[in-house]
Amino acid sequence: MIDLYYTATPNGLKLRLFFEETGLAHRIVPVRLSAGDQFKPEFLAVSPNNKIPAILDHAPSDGGAPIPVFESGAILLYLAEKTGRLYPSDPRQRLELSQWLFWQMAGLGPMSGQAGHFRVHADEPLPYAIDRYTREVQRLHGVLDRRLQDRRFLVGDDYSIADIACYPWIVPYAGLGQDLANTPSLQRWFDEIAARPATRRAYEGVEVPYSQALSSQARQVLFGNGAAEPAR
Structure with a gap:
């Protein structure tokens, strides 16, 4: 257990x-x-x-x-x-997975968290911080969009923990000042994961951050x- x-x-x-x-x-x-x-x-x-x-x-x-x-x-x-x-069995794919997992941990998560904080939770509006982090999240969404242009998931055709790591930080895109219509490959990936039965179960009753x-x-x-x- x-x-x-x-x-x-x-x-x-x-x-x-x-x-x-x-x-x-x-x-x-x-x-x-x-x-x-x-x-x-x-x-x-x-x-x-x-x-x-x-x-x-x-x-x-x-x-x-x-x-x-x-x-x-x-x-x-x-x-x-x-x-x-x-988790892929191929060593090269495992290396790819590790890079995208660490990318999420070091970039997508922290920058999205800062954007959300300054846009929603700060005591008072700080235009520089809001602009700085909103733009960085936009850039990171663009990185994901380019990655997904020629592959179904982040590491080829198989869903992995790299996708699992990134998806929850895309869910609050509206509150982070983003529009997925601007990143069609990311939108396609997001919609496919959102429709998975496991995703629906995990998010049942959960409020969007x-x-x-x-x-x-x-x-x-x-x-x-x-x-x-x-x-x-």
Whole structure:
């Protein structure tokens, strides 16, 4: 059994997508970010960066003690290698997959998060920040669009964890100031993934990120605490 420490954020939804696609046995452990659950000692023992998602694998392949894994990209790689699912067997394709997975972790996710923050959650409008991050997300969408012009998915014709990593960060495109009509190959890819039964199950009842402002209490917990904040 695998414990999934989860909130329905783009990064958390990557793991929901993986589990829905594979049917791998797991137990969801809700982490209420707006209530400060991410600062509790029991969560920090699994995810020292106080971020979701994280997992605790109680049945690792080596038969040893339970293994905690944090960082969504690392978790996807760990689970794909453990199961052999959504992960190509060809070494060259694995290299391609790693590049697009790391590209998402280093670029698409952080830049989209900054665009969403300054467009929706900032205390006051900061035109420079809004323009800076909105334009960067636009550029990254263009990178994906060019990649997908001659292939069905990011790594050839097979759906993989590279696609799973990127998709949740495209879902809130409107709140990030983007229009997928401007990137037709990305739109085609997005629509195909959105129609998958596993995607529909993972997103059932989930609110699109950056679609509305947060409460003042949630803002204080999410944006007012740092790594040195005492655990509660």
